[in-house]
Amino acid sequence: QHTDKGLKDFYANYFPIGVAITPRHLQDSATSAFIVRHFNSLTAENVMKMEPIHPEENRYNWGGADAIVQFATENGLKVRGHTLCWHNQAPKWMFYDANGKLVSKDVLLDRLRKHIYDVVGRYKGKIYAWDVVNEAISDQPGEFLRNSLWYQICGEDFIAAAFRYAHEADPDAVLFYNDYGTEFPGKRDKVYRLLKTLLDANVPVHAVGLQGHWSINDPTKELLVAAIEKYASLGIKMQVTELDVSVYTNNNMPEQRSFTAEQDQLQQQQYAMLFETFRKYRDKITGITFWNVSDRFSWLDNFPVRGRKNYPLLFDANLQPKKSFWKVIDF
């Protein structure tokens, strides 16, 4: 009955509800039971990123990724792979030759291809979706693609190449372009332009990942709806891949240890709006994943302000539902 239903059960007829975890979560029986109760999809917060999983050219760290995939298989959870090509947490060796000089475009693309073949190939049939390219669009007005080492060495070609390699490695995997700030009109239109360019060139991009690192006052319902409609007009599906709702409205708010009643109220209203909108667009949305498990720890505790405790999720530090949880399941 009502009490033993988890978050995923309330959305069983809408879309999978996922969570980003670390292998350590699976070693604690209370936490792993909590994860299985509320979620039916997993994303590795770090262990499948390029540097963690492939720290040296001839060495892979499969342990953490294997543990998460095995847990998912044993418990009937889906797995989203994150992420095959990104400018952050990428291993230095990939971009430099033995003399410490930047490698050529051909060398870098060949290293990317081998990385993707090895990683996607290992989990073929176990990981149903991949964030193939993460955050390639620039935040700078007037600049289209982020001036990363990927772009400096390859130009825009690394993006299409990554998707083609991933599709060759697992033709059944759903391939995502993933980014943040995808509701701000400037970035939204650049993400749209990139996706349209790739789709028009028959690049195997199947969906767009809206990271969803939002706050109590962003995005507005209007901007969220406009973004969903714009991406949907490309004929592709979308997911919210890294959802959290920061209680701070800017990066300068003084560090505060408490979660105030006012922030709680605003967070309830924002979560209610978000999930009401997600439910309305259930035919365009194929998953909602939260970034981190509970307010016990969030990556936002150290970003963008180091040491500023945040309270962005539906469960408190004791894994108990917050008021926002009840707003999300009350429909």
Ligand SMILES: Oc1ccccc1CN[C@@H]1C=C[C@@H](O)[C@H](O)[C@H]1O
């Ligand atoms: O919201 C942002 C603002 C600026 C840079 C990056 C991001 C988000 N970047 C995300 C956050 C945490 C990482 O663990 C994820 O892999 C990454 O996709």
